[in-house]
Amino acid sequence: MTRTWVAMLSMAALSLAACEKSKTPETPGSSGTSAEKGGRTPAAQGHAAQDHAHEAPHGGLVQSTSQGHLELVASKDGTFKLYVLDEQLAVRSITGASGTLKLTVPGYADVKLAPVGDHLEGKGAAFQAEHATAVVSVTTGGATQTARFALHLEAGGHGDGHPHAPGTPAHSHGAPGSVLGTLSTKPCPAGGGPLAAACVNGQVFLFTTEGEAVPRALIPANGVSLAKLVPHVGRKVSLSGKPLEGEPARMEVTAVTPEHDHTPLQGGMVVMIGDLHLEVLARKEGEVRVYLTDAFRRPVPLTGRKGQVEIVSGASPAKTAQLVPSAGGDFLSARFDPFGTSQLEATVRLPVPEDPDYFITLLLDPGGTPPSTTVETGGVQSVKVEVQGGYSPDRIVLKKGVPARLTFLRKDTSECSRELRIPEFGIEQELTPLKETVVLLTPTKTGTFAFSCGMDMMRGTLVVQD
Numbered sequence: 001m002t003r004t005w006v007a008m009l010s011m012a013a014l015s016l017a018a019c020e021k022s023k024t025p026e027t028p029g030s031s032g033t034s035a036e037k038g039g040r041t042p043a044a045q046g047h048a049a050q051d052h053a054h055e056a057p058h059g060g061l062v063q064s065t066s067q068g069h070l071e072l073v074a075s076k077d078g079t080f081k082l083y084v085l086d087e088q089l090a091v092r093s094i095t096g097a098s099g100t101l102k103l104t105v106p107g108y109a110d111v112k113l114a115p116v117g118d119h120l121e122g123k124g125a126a127f128q129a130e131h132a133t134a135v136v137s138v139t140t141g142g143a144t145q146t147a148r149f150a151l152h153l154e155a156g157g158h159g160d161g162h163p164h165a166p167g168t169p170a171h172s173h174g175a176p177g178s179v180l181g182t183l184s185t186k187p188c189p190a191g192g193g194p195l196a197a198a199c200v201n202g203q204v205f206l207f208t209t210e211g212e213a214v215p216r217a218l219i220p221a222n223g224v225s226l227a228k229l230v231p232h233v234g235r236k237v238s239l240s241g242k243p244l245e246g247e248p249a250r251m252e253v254t255a256v257t258p259e260h261d262h263t264p265l266q267g268g269m270v271v272m273i274g275d276l277h278l279e280v281l282a283r284k285e286g287e288v289r290v291y292l293t294d295a296f297r298r299p300v301p302l303t304g305r306k307g308q309v310e311i312v313s314g315a316s317p318a319k320t321a322q323l324v325p326s327a328g329g330d331f332l333s334a335r336f337d338p339f340g341t342s343q344l345e346a347t348v349r350l351p352v353p354e355d356p357d358y359f360i361t362l363l364l365d366p367g368g369t370p371p372s373t374t375v376e377t378g379g380v381q382s383v384k385v386e387v388q389g390g391y392s393p394d395r396i397v398l399k400k401g402v403p404a405r406l407t408f409l410r411k412d413t414s415e416c417s418r419e420l421r422i423p424e425f426g427i428e429q430e431l432t433p434l435k436e437t438v439v440l441l442t443p444t445k446t447g448t449f450a451f452s453c454g455m456d457m458m459r460g461t462l463v464v465q466d
Contacts (some may be wrong), residue, residue, distance in 0.1 A: 057089050063147035068092065070147045072136060078124040082113055084140055091118045092140070099138035103127075104265065105255065113138065128254065133265060148267050179240075180296070181209040183233045198250060200226040207239055207251065216251040219244065231450075231459055232258040238296035257296050260457050262389040262416070266291050270389030271360055271414045273352050276300065279389070280348060282364040284339055288346055290323060290332040302329055307350035309334040313342050323350065339366045363411040363434055374398065380405050387417045387431060387458075391451075394460035400446050406439040419454030422462060428454075
């Protein structure tokens with residue numbers, strides 16, 4: 001049975017504006033605006049990777065990094081090959097190299113990359129999505145490179161290992177097959193029946209589209225893990241999928257994006273302006289990029305959008321550059337002299353209908369720094385968490401009965417990141433913008449407990465073990 005869905009997006013003004021304070025963003029130790037007090041605000045990790053204009057030697061996608069280039073060849077059967085290249089696109093030595101690939105397909109497990117001949121290779125689960133984003137980190141000679149690849153795996157698409165003619169137009173990154181609706185669950189039916197195949201951990205996930213009262217049971221496809229949908233039950237989501245042939249009560253789900261999802265899609269930091277999501281990142285060669293998406297992280301047109309970025313790094317004077325659409329129209333770009341790896345503060349000014357004077361300050365790290373893991377010193381377990389449109393890491397493992405010191409570095413001044421809540425342990429803590437805030441607790445029971453921001457848009461998990 002075939003249906004045609006038209007997704008209608010209607011957002012309440014309160015929810016659109018609640019997550020971002022535009023005219024008076026917080027400033028550390030101040031109740032005034034950033035402009036009044038000279039304060040700034042933090043926000044993101046950037047990648048040195050960039051789209052490369054050269055022909056890919058192995059028919060994949062090439063991204064440049066501070067150390068040369070990376071080429072990724074991907075297949076829908078879950079095979080990934082990564083070539084480490086020099087500035088002339090010749091293969092470099094990968095002796096002792098290792099890597100990890102993260103694919104933005106919900107529930108898709110990270111893929112480990114290991115040397116095979118002249119490249120690194122890894123095998124994940126098969127998937128059917130024609131468009132996906134892959135973030136690759138590879139360590140060679142003690143140095144780590146990170147790059148993002150926008151894969152197009154339809155016949156003849158980019159990243160599928162087939163050579164492409166220069167000048168091939170870019171593909172749309174939108175989700176025309178998506179539809180809006182709400183997730184719910186119910187216990188698995190007793191005695192089996194048509195819905196038995198949809199049971200996951202004793203429950204059936206249901207999806208009710210806007211304008212239709214009859215829910216459909218979700219059947220996972222393309223590596224989607226329905227168990228990952230638990231935090232989004234009761235919330236509006238954008239779902240890609242289709243009803244099963246002849247079974248209108250069940251549908252196959254290929255991707256799910258919750259409303260106001262703050263997961264970085266480009267490796268940057270996500271903040272909100274009204275009904276827009278901004279993802280901001282800095283690159284070592286001196287570029288600040290701003291990606292604009294809607295409430296469900298779908299790209300929005302950049303026509304007519306412009307603004308400014310002011311950069312402050314160390315004791316150097318502030319520098320300002322105009323934000324203009326990139327040649328491909330995928331993002332807004334501001335150009336500066338190379339940043340190197342020094343942390344910098346970036347104030348993004350971007351007029352929008354909701355606020356013609358909107359600005360926010362972000363703390364950017366062009367080099368990228370991995371979050372700390374839990375360490376135990378002097379009888380205290382310690383972990384550092386970066387707050388930048390989400391929590392990194394968003395899964396913290398602690399030992400029961402051992403005092404814990406959680407250090408949260410809040411890298412922006414948005415309202416979303418202001419408060420930390422860990423309900424199970426009675427914690428409601430305001431996080432100081434652009435600085436570290438220490439939260440002390442001693443977990444007294446084992447289990448898995450949620451933590452979130454005060455608006456329940458940024459979420460993480462605290463796991464307490466014996």
